[in-house]
Amino acid sequence: MHDVIIIGGSYAGMAVALQLVRARRQVLVIDAGRRRNRFADASHGFLGQDGADPAEIARTAREQLSAYPTLDWIEGTAAGASGMRDAFHVTTTDGARHEGRRLLFATGVSDALPSIHGLAERWGRSVFHCPYCHGYELDRGQIGVIATGPMSVHQAQMVAEWGETTLFTNASVAPDATERADLAARGVAVEETTIARLDGVAGVVLADGRRLDFAGLFTLPANAPATPVATTLGCELAETAFGTQIRTDGAKETSVPGAFACGDVARMPHSVSLAVADGAFAGMAIHRSLVF
Structure with a gap:
């Protein structure tokens, strides 16, 4: 005993x-x-x-x-x-x-990670959940936030403290007018094209073929x-x-x-x-x- x-x-x-x-x-x-x-x-x-x-x-x-x-x-x-x-x-x-x-x-x-090709392999290395744990090391570089639900808007608002941020709604969240105004005031861009896959260190390839590269990515x-x-x-x-x-x-x-x-x-x-x-x-x- x-x-x-x-x-x-x-x-x-x-x-x-x-x-x-x-x-x-x-x-x-x-x-x-x-x-x-x-x-x-x-x-x-x-x-x-x-x-x-x-x-x-x-x-x-x-x-x-x-x-x-x-x-x-x-x-x-x-x-x-x-x-x-x-x-x-x-x-x-x-x-x-x-x-x-x-x-x-x-x-x-x-x-339970978003079902995006290439994300799981980068989890904990270039895709993170906590900016207090990993934000500083991104050295004020470009940051992407991959939405999983309504709290992702809050995450993008927070992550903007560590670098210029893009929120990928990825058919998971639809910010309302008030949220969009707040995001814009914080310098957060909103990208509504869905994500096809992740590539390289922290590259996001969109469904329309565009590729955007980031210092790091966050998701919830x-x-x-x-x-x-x-x-x-x-x-x-x-x-x-x-x-x-x-x-x-x-x-x-x-x-x-x-x-x-x-x-x-x-x-x-x-x-x-x-x-x-x-x-x-x-x-x-x-x-x-x-x-x-």
Whole structure:
């Protein structure tokens, strides 16, 4: 019986684990090894780690955690969760069963990308979702925003802070007159011809044959929990402007007492630094639930 089982061993999950093992609690981390930012070469906006290889950040964190004797780590995939506060059970795809008094979901989210030829191959390299993470490196160059829905207008308004911007509506959004006036005031061009494919580093080839080249592109994928394991326990989901996430209260507890969630799967917006902060807070909240 572990004090806490953490499903997901990326930045948020490890931040939770660090608080708990430092409180000398028995912690089990089950990690499938698929970091959301595994396609990116550098992580930005994380104090003290700006520009670092995200894989190296994760490796260092794992190495530091391994020094604590109350940590157990399984490289595997959680298949299901059941039980209740003080008596949770987690099964993995290899058939193993693990018990814990508390449960923490830090599974991260999946990104449903626009169905545009060439986009997936550039995701995290020249096509991004967060200007705070990648905008500065575009060096005030030309930026394209590929619309996926109404929030893409807001994204174009924001991204214009980092460079001259073009919003590709791509049959996904129709800005109204007020929005068009605001976009124009920010210097954002609106291109309504649909996109045929992406080419080169960040080139956009339109259906009419025109090609526009950019320093980088942004888009808003639809998000959902990376695995359905939380819903197998009965955790409620919350709708957001960007998809769904696990619903939590102010202490990061889900609708199932004793089960918690943090990181990208339980908060907006998303970044490494925010995931780590959310995990540290969740770790303290879980410990308090064990004490009191």
